[in-house]
Amino acid sequence: MTTARFIWMTVLAALASLVAVGPAAAQIGGQGRHIAMQMVPETSHPAPASTVTLAFVARPEAGWHGYWKNPGEAGVPTTAHWTLPDGVTADSLQYPVPQTLMIGGIMNYVYEGPFTQFAELHIPEGLARGTELPVTAKLDYLVCTHEICVPESRTLSTVLTVGDGAVPADRRARFDRWRKALPKPLGAQATYQIAGDTFRLSVPFPQGATATDAYFFPETEGAAVYSAPQTVTREGDRLIIATKAEGDVDGAVTGVLKVGPEQGFVVTAEPGTVAADAGDGGSGERGSVWTRALIAFFGAVLGGLILNIMPCVFPILSLKALNLARAGETQAGARAEALAYTAGVVLVCVVLGAVLLALRAAGVSAGWAFQLQDPRVILFLLLLVTGIAFNLAGLFELSAPGFANRATARGSGGAFATGALAAFVATPCTGPFMGVALGAALVLPAVAALAIFAGLGLGLALPFLLIGFVPRLRAMLPKPGAWMETFRHILSVPMFLTALALAWVLGRQAGVGGMTLGLGAALLLALGLWWTGRRQMRGRVAQWAPALIAALVALGGLALVREAPAQAKTESADRLGAEPFSEQRLADLRAEGRPVFAYFTADWCLTCKVNEKAAIETQAVADAFAKANVAVLVGDWTDGDPELGRFIERHNRAGVPLYLWYDSESDAPRVLPQILTRQRLTALPGG
DSSP, X not given: OHHHHHHHHXXXXXXXXXXXXXXXXXXXXXXXXXXXXXXXXXXXXXXXXXXXXXXXXXXXXXXXXXXXXXXXXXXXXXXXXXEOOTTOEEOOOBOOOOXXXXXXXXXXXXXXXXXXXXXXXXXXXXXXXXXXXXXXXXXXXXXXXXXXXXXXXXEEEEEEEOSOXXXXXXXXXXXXXXXXXXXXXXXXXXEEEXXXXXXXXXXXXXXXXXXXXXXXXXXXXXXXXXTSOOEEEEOSSEEEEEEEBOSOOOSOEEEEEEEETTEEEEEEEEEOOXXXXXXXXXXXXXXXXXXXXXXXXXXXXXXXXXXXXXXXXXXXXXXXXXXXXXXXOOHHHHHHHHHHHHHHHHHHHHHHHHHHHHXXXXXXXXXXXXXXXXXXXXXXXXXXXXXXXXXXXXXXXOOSSSSGGXXXXXXXXXXXXXXXXXXXXXXXXXOTTHHHHHHHHTTSOHHHHHHHHHHHHHHHHHHHHHHHXXXXXXXXXXXXXXXXXXXXXXXXXXXXXXXXXXXXXXXXXXXXXXXXXXXXXXXXXXXXXXXXXXXXXXXXXXXXXXXXXXXXXXXXGGGXXXXXXXXXXXXXXXXXXXXXXXXXXXXXXXXXXOOEEEEEEOTTOHHHHHHIIIIITSHHHHHHHXXXXXXXXXXXXXXXXXXXXXXXXXXXXXXXXXXXXXOSSOSSOEEOOSSOOHHHHHHGGGO
């Protein structure tokens, strides 16, 4: 790697020397430096024995870029040469989360837009107020386009005056904004393994946390080939990054895991065992992989079979079966309908599974029924199920092709549509065996995963498939009669219950406003369908006009419904009566003399989530806190809020989790261990 970088830099230097005598030289000389640089102290009046942060705000010209501390296979990191007063010391530069830039097959870790580096300056004790501290930093760095590189140097100076350390509000806001791009401490131990020519990194990362376009920027040289592609998979609460190993390394491997735009975590990985993910070709594990796939397939079939008794699927299946019996199908016709129904179910399941796998391959955190995480899909399902329910209830009759009542029609086209509809409305449901099977599908090869999704569809279609292929079962169905109409009306009840459940889900996702919008849209659709039903009974022309107009207006709600803020969905806040953390709220509660339990968490913090589920959010803790009038404050550090970060740092913690207990008598909080138990928490009010 060092040799490659040397060669590359030699070429760059040669190109730079060429442009120095060519037309570009005038351009470079005429416009000066290609990265505008500014040094900004967080406070100009640092207190003695304190630390002041200096920000180096860099703005590359359009088309130019600067480099991360590990520049990749080319480039040079920034070096800082300090001139400081006696006793003042400076730490190494801190870098924001970088980005990748591949030029001619060479990987660069760069910043193509504005970026800010930081340095901590330590002020010694015993300095009198008013003492001036001149600070000078000479920065040497490389700035490049895709074609040329230019070494630049910049000397920046400022004069600090010893004071009270106060930070102006506007400057604090600027620093908060810049710090958001710094990688945060992960707070958990990662593991890496080099097996053959593969480097695999396992990073603890909660399953529900979002990781978009995840990428590992190694800081340790010699572990991985920078230009090799990285594959990222999720295995439960871990992210697995696999790439080509460069060689053997000893000891820990450090780097930054990027999980979103300007969002990343500092990772330190120790040597260990990282299981081969299913997509890397396997290392003698193929047999077990396909065994797992086979087990998961049968689990999916069983799970799909059980789905048939769910309220959203059972009415559709029942109607189809009864109409098959009523129609007096021939053996060939019954088989054709059964196969068409099965094809519709399996196709929808496989398509949903393929989309799910594609989303995960793109780095999106998604699971089965991923589409239900979008309130617009929930609203659409609510309208669809409402229409089916009113049709079953007899409000109107459906003669148009391609909808639920096609189940009563003869022909394989109707059977196919019915199967597709049954699979689509079944996605909100889950049941035994499904979770394990679909969870396994997400870590298996794509072909095996799609087979498992097909197995889910096969299980869902299995009852109707048996009815179609086994005449004896068809003969056991009740004889057609007037009771079928009553039965159909009865089947509307579980569909209405499904609509009710969807409205509840919509409320959870989009809040009260979203649920109200959904119920209003459903009511509007029902009015249109009722009007259509009245016109059908009277034999009027244009019977469907009211329903179509109402449906179009109701579907307009899809453009209005929005996901509610995450805080509105925090169950812990409901159970513990928790409030969002702020230092002012903490001070108010302390002034009231109330004991306070403050905990700081983040969606990506695995330890936090385990503690919350196993200890904090338990009923025993809620009862104990309520009995002692304990106030609970929650600091959500998911987005790296700098204000919370400063509070956390003041308690000698680099990140979450952080648990603080303020009893009613002492001023200082007790910092609790990072692993909590119910017993420990319930004992807190008693001392």
